[in-house]
Amino acid sequence: MARALVILILIGPVIAGLIGVILPALGYFPAAGADQFSLEPILALFAWNGLASAIRLSITTGLFATALSCLIALGFTASMMASPWWRRVQSILGPLLAVPHAAAAFGMVFLIAPSGWIARALAPVMGWDRPPDLLIVNDPWGVALVLGLVIKEVPFLLLMIIAALPQADAPSRLKVSASLGYGPIAGWILAVLPAVYKQIRLPIYLVLAFSMSVVDVALILGPTTPNTIAVQVLKWMNDPDISLRGQAAAGAILQFGLIIVVILTMLVLERLMGGLGKWLITGGFRLALLEPFRGLLQCLGTTVFLTLLIGLCGLLMWSVAGFWAFPDLMPNSISLSNWARHSDGLLDRLGETAIIGFSAATIGLVVAVLYLESTRTLPNWTIFLPLIIPQVAFLPGVQILLLNMGLKGGLAVVIAAHMVFVLPYVILTLGGSYRAWNRDFARVGHALGASPSRVFWHIRLPMLLAPLVSAFAVGFAVSVGQYLPTLLIGGGRISTLTTEAVALASGGDRRAIAVFSVLQLLAALVPFVIALGLPMILWRNRRGMSHG
Amino acid sequence: MADGLGLSNVAIYRGETLLLSVDTQINRGEALTIMGPSGSGKSTLLSYITGSLDPAFKAEGGVTLDGENIDTKPAHLRQIGILFQDDLLFPHMSVGANLSFGLDRSIPRAERTDRINAALASVGLAGFFDRDPATLSGGQRARVSLMRTLLSNPKALLLDEPFSRLDQDLRQQVRELVFNHAKAQSLPVLLVTHDMDDAQAAGGAILRLDR
Numbered sequence: 001m002a003r004a005l006v007i008l009i010l011i012g013p014v015i016a017g018l019i020g021v022i023l024p025a026l027g028y029f030p031a032a033g034a035d036q037f038s039l040e041p042i043l044a045l046f047a048w049n050g051l052a053s054a055i056r057l058s059i060t061t062g063l064f065a066t067a068l069s070c071l072i073a074l075g076f077t078a079s080m081m082a083s084p085w086w087r088r089v090q091s092i093l094g095p096l097l098a099v100p101h102a103a104a105a106f107g108m109v110f111l112i113a114p115s116g117w118i119a120r121a122l123a124p125v126m127g128w129d130r131p132p133d134l135l136i137v138n139d140p141w142g143v144a145l146v147l148g149l150v151i152k153e154v155p156f157l158l159l160m161i162i163a164a165l166p167q168a169d170a171p172s173r174l175k176v177s178a179s180l181g182y183g184p185i186a187g188w189i190l191a192v193l194p195a196v197y198k199q200i201r202l203p204i205y206l207v208l209a210f211s212m213s214v215v216d217v218a219l220i221l222g223p224t225t226p227n228t229i230a231v232q233v234l235k236w237m238n239d240p241d242i243s244l245r246g247q248a249a250a251g252a253i254l255q256f257g258l259i260i261v262v263i264l265t266m267l268v269l270e271r272l273m274g275g276l277g278k279w280l281i282t283g284g285f286r287l288a289l290l291e292p293f294r295g296l297l298q299c300l301g302t303t304v305f306l307t308l309l310i311g312l313c314g315l316l317m318w319s320v321a322g323f324w325a326f327p328d329l330m331p332n333s334i335s336l337s338n339w340a341r342h343s344d345g346l347l348d349r350l351g352e353t354a355i356i357g358f359s360a361a362t363i364g365l366v367v368a369v370l371y372l373e374s375t376r377t378l379p380n381w382t383i384f385l386p387l388i389i390p391q392v393a394f395l396p397g398v399q400i401l402l403l404n405m406g407l408k409g410g411l412a413v414v415i416a417a418h419m420v421f422v423l424p425y426v427i428l429t430l431g432g433s434y435r436a437w438n439r440d441f442a443r444v445g446h447a448l449g450a451s452p453s454r455v456f457w458h459i460r461l462p463m464l465l466a467p468l469v470s471a472f473a474v475g476f477a478v479s480v481g482q483y484l485p486t487l488l489i490g491g492g493r494i495s496t497l498t499t500e501a502v503a504l505a506s507g508g509d510r511r512a513i514a515v516f517s518v519l520q521l522l523a524a525l526v527p528f529v530i531a532l533g534l535p536m537i538l539w540r541n542r543r544g545m546s547h548g
Numbered sequence: 549m550a551d552g553l554g555l556s557n558v559a560i561y562r563g564e565t566l567l568l569s570v571d572t573q574i575n576r577g578e579a580l581t582i583m584g585p586s587g588s589g590k591s592t593l594l595s596y597i598t599g600s601l602d603p604a605f606k607a608e609g610g611v612t613l614d615g616e617n618i619d620t621k622p623a624h625l626r627q628i629g630i631l632f633q634d635d636l637l638f639p640h641m642s643v644g645a646n647l648s649f650g651l652d653r654s655i656p657r658a659e660r661t662d663r664i665n666a667a668l669a670s671v672g673l674a675g676f677f678d679r680d681p682a683t684l685s686g687g688q689r690a691r692v693s694l695m696r697t698l699l700s701n702p703k704a705l706l707l708d709e710p711f712s713r714l715d716q717d718l719r720q721q722v723r724e725l726v727f728n729h730a731k732a733q734s735l736p737v738l739l740v741t742h743d744m745d746d747a748q749a750a751g752g753a754i755l756r757l758d759r
Contacts, residue, residue: 411586440636445602446623448650448700462640544639544682
């Protein structure tokens with residue numbers, strides 16, 4: 001039962017959406033009066049003069065962002081695991097993961113733009129009295145886009161690596177390899193990584209597919225003329241001329257195809273790397289030349305964290321900034337007038353964001369618990385599937401299907417669309433603790449005469465309160481961060497803090513962007529704070545519950 | 549049929565492999581100890597009796613309690629108490645709430661509190677009602693765990709190596725306490741262990757399993 005429900009929520013929309021893009025890409029689009037198959041949409045896509053560079057951009061940003069994120073996350077783990085800071089790093093990863101991509105990207109803009117903090121800090125040295133005329137943000141090579149992705153993907157990959165570490169039994173492997181003459185980095189690469197990699201493969205593919213097809217970050221940091229494919233698909237989807245949606249659907253399929261090709265290439269690369277690893281191991285290479293890079297690897301990881309955090313501080317500063325001349329590091333005056341000016345819009349958007357997030361996270365939590373209670377489970381890839389298949393590949397199809405069926409997007413449909421992305425994260429967050437719960441507590445409960453439902457409500461759920469509320473918080477944060485599902489499925493009638501902030505990106509009103517982004521950030525983070533605090537308050541007199 | 553816990557031709561399998569078979573009757577106030585190495589299926593036998601057999605195992609045979617067949621009843625209606633290696637006190641409840649959890653619903657509130665306080669006092673834990681179980685010593689937790697089981701009014705007591713986590717001096721004490729209480733309530737006791745001292749303290753027949 002629960003399994004069928006999970007499949008329906010996760011796989012249903014993906015398959016419907018893929019069918020929904022294939023038909024209009026082949027010219028079949030009754031809502032636009034086209035009921036004959038034709039190659040026109042595909043030809044129109046190929047006639048778009050930005051196509052070649054869009055394909056190149058999608059591949060390069062995907063590969064560079066993934067490679068860089070993996071390198072930094074793996075390098076940081078290998079170089080930091082022995083350090084006393086490691087536990088503290090782990091404790092901030094959850095909240096960092098909750099930071100919406102759009103907020104992180106705007107933070108990045110406020111940091112690296114020609115008028116950003118870095119340029120202001122350099123101005124006295126460089127003798128700049130106005131922002132240098134450099135195209136740093138929205139650069140045509142997608143460098144800013146890659147960096148903006150890396151600062152969000154590194155915390156995600158770190159969390160996945162940390163989850164995989166216990167099964168890899170890293171400490172004892174490192175001890176053994178150290179006793180055989182391998183340094184910490186070499187030991188990590190040759191003795192720990194092979195075991196860890198198996199479990200982080202799907203997350204890496206997820207990062208790859210996401211980086212190749214991201215829309216909101218690309219709208220903020222990516223190249224403008226020409227766009228990435230994903231952004232162009234969205235533009236065509238939003239065009240008042242609905243016949244352009246065939247072209248958009250063809251673009252969505254192209255995007256999907258590109259991702260499959262790149263993932264297949266990854267499979268080959270993995271084999272090659274595995275072969276290289278075996279060759280190094282059988283050859284007894286100690287890789288001593290890698291050890292001096294330990295400091296560099298630690299620096300890279302720390303830089304990522306700092307960039308993200310300072311960027312968010314920049315958002316906060318702009319949200320309360322009065323007059324702020326270049327190259328001053330701080331605004332002349334600080335006030336809440338930016339907030340007051342946008343208060344109506346902020347409250348409306350916050351309301352919709354909260355209703356959608358609360359509904360999606362609540363339903364997600366209930367379904368996740370039902371699923372984890374049932375004895376039959378699904379293979380891991382089914383949970384990851386809607387995260388790996390790019391949103392831009394199947395959401396247009398869902399919208400086109402709704403359009404063909406004459407349905408208008410509304411709140412309920414948007415919540416259902418958010419569920420597709422909320423549920424996997426809720427299951428992934430909750431699954432570990434839920435399954436690790438000691439079933440002997442249930443046996444004792446039954447032996448004491450408690451029925452299965454009493455054991456569930458009075459023993460299992462209260463004991464799992466902490467993981468349950470954090471799974472809710474993760475689900476809520478995921479929903480808050482959604483851009484494309486809200487925009488495409490809501491049909492423009494639903495507007496959240498995220499869609500509003502991203503819509504402001506092209507306008508360049510920094511103060512407006514900042515207030516919406518800060519509120520978006522708070523909406524994602526406040527449930528996290530509650531998730532940490534609630535169990536501490538409820539179980540303040542129960543020491544045995546402090547590491548539930 | 550006799551009073552007490554009866555096992556008629558009970559056999560435990562893992563897949564197709566027979567792990568153990570037992571055919572015995574434990575009368576009220578008597579004890580039976582099953583000894584065997586780990587993996588011999590002795591704990592699995594207890595799971596079968598309590599109705600919580602892991603799906604990886606198969607079992608057959610009849611379980612009777614005071615003459616009544618219970619092997620098809622749901623676990624929570626079998627009235628069989630069990631103590632494990634771990635005390636398994638519910639960490640989110642106070643000591644008193646742990647004891648109250650197993651107490652029959654029909655007992656009114658005032659009487660519940662009285663009975664719990666009396667039970668606590670009988671094992672030297674007077675005034676522990678509101679304590680957090682996590683703040684108790686190992687021996688105190690073992691005693692609370694025993695009283696929780698006894699207050700739930702079981703008709704038989706199963707012991708799954710319940711003393712093996714306690715250190716030597718404490719083990720002696722807790723062992724005596726458990727068997728004295730079981731005898732006082734004339735419960736049939738089924739103990740599985742690999743410690744000869746446990747078996748001797750139980751005082752009943754000993755059944756050895758060989759692999």
